[in-house]
Amino acid sequence: MAFMRSHSNASSGMGVAPNIRETFVELQMKKAFRYVIFKIEEKQKEVVVEKTGATTESYDDFLASLPENDCRYALYDFDFVTGENVQKSKIFFIAWSPSTSRIRAKMLYSTSKDRIKHELDGFHYEIQATDPSEVDIEVLRERAH
Secondary structure: OHHHHOEOOOOOOOEEOOHHHHHHHHHHOOOOOOEEEEEEEOOOOEEEEEEEEOOOOOHHHHHHHOOOOOOEEEEEEEEEEOOOOOEEEEEEEEEEOOOOOOHHHHHHHHHHHHHHHHHOOOOOEEEEEOOHHHHOHHHHHHHHO
């Protein structure tokens, strides 16, 4: 009864696991995680939480969690200090689709992206990345300011 557990996306057939929204709120409101990595489980036909990163983990830890040859969605809670010396936080949605990943994976992640973004309503910025240079910490820093 997988169709009852997830919210279906008619265009791609990929649903979103029920705990996705809850995990996002824990990152957004409770600051429970530094990042969340999501993957598509093709057998279950849904997007699921693959990994959460503790608030003590670094941006390098986050980057190391992105597979070199496969697609993922991710959220990263980026902390920074403004020019006025104010501590701020911005949440980035990252669509990771390395050029070395399979074409089928790229298509699945591309067609399911709007569905997961709908569940993650409330992030600040979106980055579409095909290689590590596009998710360099400086990219986030520039976008956040």
